[in-house]
Every structure is written in structure tokens, then in C-alpha cells.
Amino acid sequence: MDLDHASPLCGAGMESDCLLVRAHREAFALIEIMAGPEADAQFHFTGIKKYFNSYTLTGRMNCVLATYGSIALIVLYFKLRSKKTPAVKAT
Amino acid sequence: MNENLFASFITPMMFGLPLVTLIVLFPSLLFPTSNRLVNNRLISLQQWMLQLVSKQMMSIPNTKGQTWALMLMSLILFIGSTNLLGLLPHSFTPTTQLSMNLGMAIPLWAGAVITGFRNKTKASLAHFLPQGTPTPLIPMLVIIETISLFIQPVALAVRLTANITAGHLLIHLIGGATLALMSINTTTALITFIILILLTVLEFAVAMIQAYVFTLLVSLYLHDNT
Secondary structure, three states: OOOOOOOOOOOOOOHHHHHHHHHHHHHHHHHHHHOOHHHHHHOOOOHHHHOOOOOOHHHHHHHHHHHHHHHHHHHHHHHHHHHHOOOOOOO | OHHHHOHHHOOOEEOOEEOHHHHHHHHHHHOOOOOOOOOOHHHHHHHHHHHHHHHHHOOOOOOOHHHHHHHHHHHHHHHHHHHHHOOOOOOOOHHHOHHHHHHHHHHHHHHHHHHHHHHOHHHHHHOOOOOOOOHHHHHHHHHHHHHHHHHHHHHHHHHHHHHHHHHHHHHHHHHHHHHHHHOOOHHHHHHHHHHHHHHHHHHHHHHHHHHHHHHHHHHHHHHHHO
16 A cells, blocks of 8 residues: 555645654654565575564474473473482382 | 342352253343344344454454354353353342352363364464563563463453453442431431442443453464464
8 A cells, every 4th residue: 555645635745644654653663563475575584583583474483383392391291300319218 | 238248140040950050041032032033123133243243353263263163152141141140130140150250261272272173283383482572581471472372261251250240240230229228317318229220331341341351362362373
């Protein structure tokens, strides 16, 4: 949407309409930033940040999965450790 | 006195059989269907209200979410009518039972979340991490967002239960206080009675607002997941 020419009154001295157009432009820009897959293209990460970041959809998904995986590994580690340690017998 | 205060929240029984099924089904009798082209005043009024509510509520979800319109309209009608009927003296309100509200909240919330995971798996998983989170805070925020997701159905149910129960208890207490004060001080009893009237008006509003809030939140969860 071409917001620069959205209002025919822009540049004709009608400041309030230009302000309206600017407000719409900022609102759409915000929506564009917050929108999902289409916004991923505007970020250019390299290396590991390409897959693990908090901006792109893929990056956020991978961070979430990595967090859940880490929690699962920690829980598994403690479960296996408690099984390995023999129970202390009362004398 | 203590026993009487909570007596209205006990599930009514008759000859050892629970009446709760009949009570839950009763509000449907108040919304008759008609096979006529031009309906009577009651049905026309109900249809007008339903149209007003559905226009307001169904503007939020997208096309996929709007397939839930019948479910959401039934929900708001049921909760609203049940809450309003519960304001009748000596009646039982099913929505004061946490079990009932959890039974409504959990399946609806779970349906919305599962729909989201099925149709938009990536976006649903990415939802657990707000955009722009600093890297050191990522694990903590993921855990917090997960907890907040699972709290949603509990909050839905407890909100409805607590609001309706609290209102009924207050009406009961202030009504009892009005009766007790009548023999002691008539002026104070009159002031308490005015407070009771105002509280009853408030409870009418709360009954309808809580129905709207419950349904609105379910539609918002649906919107997030479709």
C-alpha cells in the first residue's frame, strides 16, 4: 500500500491529513515488524544466530525447542543419577 | 448461620438423585426455536441480541476462527442465562461450581491450542518467546510463557467461579444483615437494604459481563492460534 500518496490532500497544506497518513504508516510498520513469516526476510543473521535468535520465527521456535530439550535432559540426568546411587541400608 | 451461608452452593438432590442435569438443561427452554418466517417478540428480541453479540465478538477471529461462532454464541448464551437465573432467590447456580467451569474452560482452551499447533506449528512454538527478548533471558521467558499458557484455563474457570460465588455470598450476607438490623435499628436496616438493591443491580451486570469475558477470552485464544 502506497501510503505516501494515500491522501490526495498531502502537500496541499492539509497538515492534519498528512499526520493521519504518517500515523497509519507507523501503525503498518509496527504490524509489519510484529508479523511472522513475512518479517523474517528483513533480518540477516549469520552463523548460529541464524538459527537461534529472538527475532525470526524459526529462531524463536529453535530457542523454545532448545530450552525444552535442555530441561528434559536435566530431568533425565537427575533421574538416572538417582537410579545409579544405591540406597543406603539401615544397620 | 455458617451452614446456611454455603447451603445455596450445594448441588440440589431430590430423592437421592442429583438435579444438576435438569438445572443445566433448563436455560435452553428459555430460547425457543421457531419455524415461522416472522417470529414473536421474544424470539425476535433474542435473535436481535444474538446478532449484536455475534457481530461484536466474531469481528476478532479470522475466517478459520469464525467456524467456532456457533460454539461461542452457545457458550455466552449458556453462561449468561445460567448466571442470571442464579440471581433468583433460593435457586442453584451451576457456574458457582469450579468443576463445571473447568469442564467448560479446559476443553475450549485445549481445542484452541491444539488447533494452533496443528495448523501453525512454527508460529505456535515461536509464541513462547516474545520477539526481541535479550539472549540471557530466553530460557526464563520460555518457562514463564509456558506456565502462563497452562494457567489460562485455570484462570478462566476460577474467574467465573469466584465472581459469581462472591456475589452470591455478599447478597446472602447483606440480606441477612438487613433482616437482623430491622429489629435493632430501622434506619440502618434501610441503608443496608439500599446497599442490597445496588448490589443486586451490580450482580446482574456481573452475571452478563462474566459471560462476555469468558467467551471473549476463548475467542482471543482462538484468534492467537488460527
